[in-house]
Amino acid sequence: MDTTNTAGRRVTLADVARMAGVSKxxxxxxxxxxxxxxxxTRARVLQCIExxxxxxxxxxxxLTAGRxxxxxxxxxxxVGHLMCGDAYVGMVRQADGMGYALLNKEMSDFSRASVDAMLGQMLERQVDGIILAGxxxxxxxxxxxxxxxxxxPMPLVAINARPRAGVDVVGFDNFLAGQNATRHLLSLQRRRIGHLSGPNNRWVAQRRIEGWQAALDEAGLPECKAYCVEGSWEAESGGPGLQRLLELCPDLDAVFVSSDRMALGVLMEAQRLGIDVPGTLAxxxxxxxxxxxxxxxxxxTMTQDTPRMAEVALRQLVRRICDRHGEPYPAGCAQEESSMLTHRLIVRQSTLGDVAN
Amino acid sequence: MDTTNTAGRRVTLADVARMAGVSKxxxxxxxxxxxxxxxxTRARVLQCIExxxxxxxxxxxxLTAGRxxxxxxxxxxxVGHLMCGDAYVGMVRQADGMGYALLNKEMSDFSRASVDAMLGQMLERQVDGIILAGxxxxxxxxxxxxxxxxxxPMPLVAINARPRAGVDVVGFDNFLAGQNATRHLLSLQRRRIGHLSGPNNRWVAQRRIEGWQAALDEAGLPECKAYCVEGSWEAESGGPGLQRLLELCPDLDAVFVSSDRMALGVLMEAQRLGIDVPGTLAxxxxxxxxxxxxxxxxxxTMTQDTPRMAEVALRQLVRRICDRHGEPYPAGCAQEESSMLTHRLIVRQSTLGDVAN
DNA sequence: CTGAAAGCGCTTACAG
DNA sequence: CTGAAAGCGCTTACAG
Structure with a gap:
C-alpha cells in the first residue's frame, strides 16, 4: 500500500490516466x-489503479462536490456528558457506515461568543450537518x-433537548420513563414515593420529575410531590439525598432515583442507617x-438504548442533508423513524425482595 | 453569520478581494x-471580511497545503474500550487546541483486510497522523x-500497546501499577495475596500480573503466584473469581483485582459468604x-490520569508529524515528554478498616 | 464511449 | 508592498 509514486508524491488520478493512456x-x-x-478500457484503468x-x-x-x-x-x-461509551460508539459506527467522518467539538459554555466560534469552525470545515449531542x-x-x-448552510439535529420550533430533536421520553418508574413502585403497593432528581437545570431531570409527578397524580397521591430532593447525578449526592428525603417524609416507603450512580449512594446510606431495602424502602x-x-x-432500574439513539439522530441528520440537496435518502436511512425513544424497566431485588436475579 | 453571498454561494476570498479592490x-x-x-490595505480587507x-x-x-x-x-x-469518557474528552480537547480534527474509526478485528481498509480510509482522507487508541x-x-x-505517508502512535521496534507507544506503566498495588497489600502484613486479572490476552492485564508477581518475589512469597484467576474486567466475573481463588488458597488474606468493576463483584461475593472485608480479606x-x-x-484502588494520557499521545503524534515535515514543534507541544505514565494509590476501607473515607 | 476545458477556493513561488 | 499565473486533485458540464 505504498501510495506515493517514485517521485515521492501522492499518486494522482493524472498518474493513472497517463499510465492507462486515457484522459483524467x-x-x-x-x-x-x-x-x-x-x-x-475499464479493465486497463483498474489495473493501473491497482x-x-x-x-x-x-x-x-x-472541494469540487462542495460537501x-x-x-x-x-x-x-x-459531568456525565452523553458522548461517552455507548453513544459514542453508536455514532461513529453509523457515520462510518454512511461514509461520513465526525468532527467533535467540546464546549463548556454556550455564550454568544462560544456559539459563534463553534459555528465558525463548522463553517470553515464545511461540515454537512451538525449534531448537538451534549x-x-x-x-x-x-x-x-x-x-x-x-x-x-447545514441542518442541525439536537439530542435530548427541549422541543423548539424549527429544531429537529431526537431523544428519550424521560417523562414516560419517570412515569413508568413510579408506576412500578405503585404496583408494589408503595404509597409514599420520594424522588431524588438530577440537577434541576437539566432538561432530562426535569422531565423525569414531571413524569414522577404525573404518576403520583394518577394514583391520587399528590401529597408525595413534596418529597423531591435535588441531587448531582453522582454517587456522592445519594446519601445526603436520602437523609433529606427522610426528613421530608420519615416513613418513606420508596424512592425513585434519577441515576443508578445516585442510587448506589442511597443504598449505602440505607445500609448505614439500618434501613431494610426493599423491605422498608424500595x-x-x-x-x-x-x-x-x-x-x-x-x-x-430502567435501561435506554443509547447507541440506537445516537444512530437514529445521525440518520435523521443525513435525511435533512439530503432534503437540502434534493437527493434521495441513501440505503440504511430511507425511512423516517420515530425520534422519541423509550426506556425499558429492569426489575431486580431493590424493589422486589424475593426475586433471584 | 450568514456566509453566503446574495447569490447563495459561499463567500470566497475572491469576493473579499473584489470588494476591497485588491488581488486574491x-x-x-x-x-x-x-x-x-x-x-x-489590511484595514480595508479586514472590513470586507467582516x-x-x-x-x-x-x-x-x-488541498494546497497537502495537509x-x-x-x-x-x-x-x-468491552471496556479506551476511548470512552475521560480519554475521549482529553483527546478532543487537545486536538481542538492545536487546530486538528479527529477522524474516528472503530475496528472489531485487525485482519489484514480490515487493517488495509482502515489505512485506505486514512489515506483517502489524508490524515496527517494516526493514533492507535484501542x-x-x-x-x-x-x-x-x-x-x-x-x-x-503519516506517523503512527499507539496507546497502551506492547513495545515494538519502530512504533511510538504512549501509555501507563501497568507493571509498576501491579507491583505497587501488591506492595501496598504487603505493607499491611498480608501474606497470601491472590490476583483476579483481566482477560489474559490483554497486554494491560498481562503487565499487571507480572508486576504482582514481581512484588511477590521481592517479598519472598513466590508460592502466591499460584493464586491467579482470570476475569473478564466486568463485575460478573468477580464472584466466580473469588470462589476460585478461595479454592486455590482457602486462607487467602488479600486479593488484588485488576479492575474496580470486578472488585465490586468480589465484594458482593465476600459479603454473601460472610467474609469480613478487610478484616479477613483485603x-x-x-x-x-x-x-x-x-x-x-x-x-x-489505583487511579490513572486518562485524559492526560490521551493528551500526551496526541502531542507525541503532532511532534512526529512536524518531524516529517521538518517543522518546529508548535507551542503547547514544544517539549518531548515521558511516554510512560504512572498510577497513584488511593487507600480506602477495603484494605484499611479503620480509615474514615 | 471518450476527451479538452474550466472550475472548486485557496496558496506558493515568481515578478514587479 | 502588491499582483498575475500556475497548481493542489478531482469533477462537472460541454463537445465530439
Whole structure:
C-alpha cells in the first residue's frame, strides 16, 4: 500500500490516466463506477489503479462536490456528558457506515461568543450537518431560539433537548420513563414515593420529575410531590439525598432515583442507617449501569438504548442533508423513524425482595 | 453569520478581494496575518471580511497545503474500550487546541483486510497522523510488526500497546501499577495475596500480573503466584473469581483485582459468604471508577490520569508529524515528554478498616 | 464511449 | 508592498 509514486508524491488520478493512456475524465469515470466506459478500457484503468496503489483524495472530491462528508458533533463538557461509551460508539459506527467522518467539538459554555466560534469552525470545515449531542443544561441551548438557523448552510439535529420550533430533536421520553418508574413502585403497593432528581437545570431531570409527578397524580397521591430532593447525578449526592428525603417524609416507603450512580449512594446510606431495602424502602434507579446488578442489593432500574439513539439522530441528520440537496435518502436511512425513544424497566431485588436475579 | 453571498454561494476570498479592490493574493496575506501589507490595505480587507462574513475554506487550504489537519483515531471495539469518557474528552480537547480534527474509526478485528481498509480510509482522507487508541487484545496489534510503517505517508502512535521496534507507544506503566498495588497489600502484613486479572490476552492485564508477581518475589512469597484467576474486567466475573481463588488458597488474606468493576463483584461475593472485608480479606482494585468510593466497603484502588494520557499521545503524534515535515514543534507541544505514565494509590476501607473515607 | 476545458477556493513561488 | 499565473486533485458540464 505504498501510495506515493517514485517521485515521492501522492499518486494522482493524472498518474493513472497517463499510465492507462486515457484522459483524467475517463479514469474518473472508472473510479466512480460510471457505466459509460468500455469493459476493456475499464479493465486497463483498474489495473493501473491497482498497480499504482491509487487512492482518490477525499479532499479534492470534497472541494469540487462542495460537501465535506463530515458531520459536526457538539458536546457539552460536563459531568456525565452523553458522548461517552455507548453513544459514542453508536455514532461513529453509523457515520462510518454512511461514509461520513465526525468532527467533535467540546464546549463548556454556550455564550454568544462560544456559539459563534463553534459555528465558525463548522463553517470553515464545511461540515454537512451538525449534531448537538451534549445534554441541555440550564439555558445552554437557548441560542437555538434566537439564532437564524435557516441561514446556516447545514441542518442541525439536537439530542435530548427541549422541543423548539424549527429544531429537529431526537431523544428519550424521560417523562414516560419517570412515569413508568413510579408506576412500578405503585404496583408494589408503595404509597409514599420520594424522588431524588438530577440537577434541576437539566432538561432530562426535569422531565423525569414531571413524569414522577404525573404518576403520583394518577394514583391520587399528590401529597408525595413534596418529597423531591435535588441531587448531582453522582454517587456522592445519594446519601445526603436520602437523609433529606427522610426528613421530608420519615416513613418513606420508596424512592425513585434519577441515576443508578445516585442510587448506589442511597443504598449505602440505607445500609448505614439500618434501613431494610426493599423491605422498608424500595429503591430504583435509571440508566442500567453495568455495575448496578451488583449493588447491595441489586438495583431495579430502567435501561435506554443509547447507541440506537445516537444512530437514529445521525440518520435523521443525513435525511435533512439530503432534503437540502434534493437527493434521495441513501440505503440504511430511507425511512423516517420515530425520534422519541423509550426506556425499558429492569426489575431486580431493590424493589422486589424475593426475586433471584 | 450568514456566509453566503446574495447569490447563495459561499463567500470566497475572491469576493473579499473584489470588494476591497485588491488581488486574491493580498486578501490571502491579510487572512494569514502576513506582515507584507500596508496597514491601510489590511484595514480595508479586514472590513470586507467582516462585512461579507468571510470564512476561509479549510478544505481548499488542506488541498494546497497537502495537509488535512485531521488525525485518525483507531479504536478496538470491545468491552471496556479506551476511548470512552475521560480519554475521549482529553483527546478532543487537545486536538481542538492545536487546530486538528479527529477522524474516528472503530475496528472489531485487525485482519489484514480490515487493517488495509482502515489505512485506505486514512489515506483517502489524508490524515496527517494516526493514533492507535484501542487496547491491544491478543494479537490485534501484530500487524504493526509486519507492516512497512515507514512507507505510510503519516506517523503512527499507539496507546497502551506492547513495545515494538519502530512504533511510538504512549501509555501507563501497568507493571509498576501491579507491583505497587501488591506492595501496598504487603505493607499491611498480608501474606497470601491472590490476583483476579483481566482477560489474559490483554497486554494491560498481562503487565499487571507480572508486576504482582514481581512484588511477590521481592517479598519472598513466590508460592502466591499460584493464586491467579482470570476475569473478564466486568463485575460478573468477580464472584466466580473469588470462589476460585478461595479454592486455590482457602486462607487467602488479600486479593488484588485488576479492575474496580470486578472488585465490586468480589465484594458482593465476600459479603454473601460472610467474609469480613478487610478484616479477613483485603480487597483492592484499579481504575478508580467514580462509584468505587461508595462500594461496601469503599474500595482501595489505583487511579490513572486518562485524559492526560490521551493528551500526551496526541502531542507525541503532532511532534512526529512536524518531524516529517521538518517543522518546529508548535507551542503547547514544544517539549518531548515521558511516554510512560504512572498510577497513584488511593487507600480506602477495603484494605484499611479503620480509615474514615 | 471518450476527451479538452474550466472550475472548486485557496496558496506558493515568481515578478514587479 | 502588491499582483498575475500556475497548481493542489478531482469533477462537472460541454463537445465530439
Amino acid at each position: 475524465q475517463t479514469a474518473s469515470r472508472v473510479v466512480n463506477g460510471s457505466a459509460q466506459v468500455t469493459d476493456e 498497480v499504482l496503489g491509487f487512492r482518490p483524495s477525499t479532499l479534492a472530491r470534497q 465535506s462528508l463530515t458531520l459536526g458533533v457538539v458536546n457539552n463538557t460536563a 445534554p441541555e443544561i440550564g439555558n445552554s441551548h437557548d441560542w437555538l431560539d434566537d439564532y437564524p438557523l435557516d441561514d446556516l 429503591v430504583m434507579g435509571i440508566d442500567n449501569d453495568p455495575q448496578s446488578a451488583f449493588f447491595t442489593p441489586p438495583l431495579t | 493574493q493580498t486578501a490571502s496575506r491579510v487572512v494569514n496575518g502576513s506582515a507584507q501589507v500596508t496597514d491601510e 462585512v461579507l462574513g468571510f470564512r476561509p475554506s479549510t478544505l481548499a487550504r488542506q 488535512s489537519l485531521t488525525l485518525g483515531v483507531v479504536n478496538n471495539t470491545a 487496547p491491544e487484545i491478543g494479537n490485534s496489534h501484530d500487524w504493526l510488526d509486519d507492516y512497512p510503517l515507514d512507507d505510510l 480487597v483492592m482494585g484499579i481504575d478508580n471508577d467514580p462509584q468505587s468510593a461508595f462500594f461496601t466497603p469503599p474500595l482501595t
